[in-house]
Amino acid sequence: MRDSTVVAPADWAYPTQIHFGLGRIRELPEACRSLGMARPLLVCDSGLAELPMTANILKACEAGGLSIALFSDIRPNPLERNATDGVAAYHAGDHDGVIALGGGSSLDTGKAIALMTVQNYPVQELTIASFLDFTEIQAKLVTEGLPPVITVPTTSGTGSEIGRASALINEESGTKKGLFHPVMMPEICLADPELTLSLPPDVTAAVGFDALSHSLETYCCAFPHPFADGVALQGMALANEALVAVYRDGSDLAARANMMMSSLAGGTAFQKGVGAVHALSHPLSSRHGIHHGLANAVLMPYVVAFNMPVIEDKLAALARYLDLPSPSGQAVIDWLVEMRAECDIPHDIAALGISENDIATLAPLAAADITAVENPVAVTEDDMTALYRAALAGDLQN
Ligand SMILES: [Fe+2]
Structure with a gap:
């Protein structure tokens, strides 16, 4: 007889591709092409959008033959509406993939935008506040047809660069809730430590x-x-x-x-x-x-x-x-x-x-x-x- 107290069942998955190393940001256009992206939406917060790093990334992607646009209306500790606005920008620009650049706020929002492009419910009905509503909400999620996501972390800490969740704040309740599903794991994490050099x-x-x-x-x-x-x-x-x-x-x-x-x-x-x-x-x-x-x-x-x-x-x-x-x-x-x-x-x-x-x-x-x-x-x-x-x-x- 199987005794689950002796051997507990569990589901494990660690599939994200990590391209790690100094200067590897130069491989971003190639990484996009490898995932079939021709028109990526670059998602980052407004502070990062002003930095030369972001201008250089946009320029390099354009030089690499990509038609790229920027979405940067993201608050630190992002709101659910930041993801909703990003989905509108994604559809308006007829994009075919997401590059999430930045710290936890930008990465979480970029992953949330990609997930939300294919959903039938608004974001506030898909975020999880506790394990009590976990199963019911997971059943409402569309998990097929998501656009590919590349994460490019500019800080070292959040873990969102390879994670399967996004934390967003619901403005009405003031609570931080999560979008969660294994399909939210990015296809590629491009981890270049040089991008963290300017962090205070x-x-x-x-x-x-x-x-x-x-x-x-x-x-x-x-x-x-x-x-x-x-x-x-x-x-x-x-x-x-x-x-x-x-x-x-x-x-x-x-x-x-x-x-x-x-x-x-x-x-x-x-x-x-x-x-x-x-x-x-x-x-x-x-x-x-x-x-x-x-x-x-x-x-x-x-x-x-x-x-x-x-x-x-x-x-x-x-x-x-x-x-x-x-x-x-x-x-x-x-x-x-x-x-x-x-x-x-x-x-x-x-x-x-x-x-x-x-x-x-x-x-x-x-x-x-x-x-x-x-x-x-x-x-x-x-x-x-x-x-x-x-x-x-x-x-x-x-
Ligand atoms: Fe944390």
């Missing part, structure tokens, strides 16, 4: 901690996915080597490359799941506009301390892998706190502008976030309140 140190550190949080949370997540743990360990080792180095010297190409690989590793691994760091972080972004990676960086040690009773063995193995001073969960917390301090990231969410008065609104949102159920320890709204309070007071002694 504070953003470099914040997105780097997002990469690290993906690997750490997925490694601690209890869902069955043995490949993910190996990829996550490597993602954390790369961040351990490069995160502080790249914060100190943004021109260090080897460190830039290692952080881009760490982001790719995190984005690959976190198909397994994330956890309470992300659940607590999402409302800080949607309600207070706090950078996602920065929020994760501040929150991570508190969540690790909270989860410690069930993840201590895994953390000890991680500490051994990273060669930390002792093979213990405490060594992992100390490592996170120290690395955070070296990147001049605050120890508490008070420094991010959060006060006790905000917690009553934030805690229910965190408890209802789709990532909350992925945490290795079940988390209630009261737990979320306690975690926000600990992070507010800078108290790691729970």
Whole structure:
């Protein structure tokens, strides 16, 4: 007899092609042609649209025989309407593929636009807020006939460059919800570390901690996915080597490359799941506009301390892998706190502008976030309140 408690069934897929290396942005026209794109829509945020990098990419694609147009009406922490507007631009320009260029906001929006070009329902009816509506919403999604997508990350952290989801904010509710399906994985990720050279140190550190949080949370997540743990360990080792180095010297190409690989590793691994760091972080972004990676960086040690009773063995193995001073969960917390301090990231969410008065609104949102159920320890709204309070007071002694 088959016993699913002995061998749990699971579906695993890591199929995205990654073209990694310095200067490989020059291969973009060829990558488009390889996917049959002749008229791509380049999607990036308005800030990036103004930079010479984007002008150069447009010029190179035109020189490569492509008829390319730009869509850049994207807010940081993008709105559902940004994707809807992008779909209108896609159809108006008779495009045949999407190039998503930028950080998480641009990549998420580009992937959402590609998915939404073939749907029968508006975006707000297809985003998922919790696992409760997951099956019903997935059944409404059209998953055939999507245009091809090439992602070109300009930051190292989001993981969206190879992920199968897009996070968008619903303006009415103020909540961050997700479009999710394996068909959202881009056909090609063109990962050129040189594109991250102009990122300022504070953003470099914040997105780097997002990469690290993906690997750490997925490694601690209890869902069955043995490949993910190996990829996550490597993602954390790369961040351990490069995160502080790249914060100190943004021109260090080897460190830039290692952080881009760490982001790719995190984005690959976190198909397994994330956890309470992300659940607590999402409302800080949607309600207070706090950078996602920065929020994760501040929150991570508190969540690790909270989860410690069930993840201590895994953390000890991680500490051994990273060669930390002792093979213990405490060594992992100390490592996170120290690395955070070296990147001049605050120890508490008070420094991010959060006060006790905000917690009553934030805690229910965190408890209802789709990532909350992925945490290795079940988390209630009261737990979320306690975690926000600990992070507010800078108290790691729970
Ligand atoms: Fe994240």
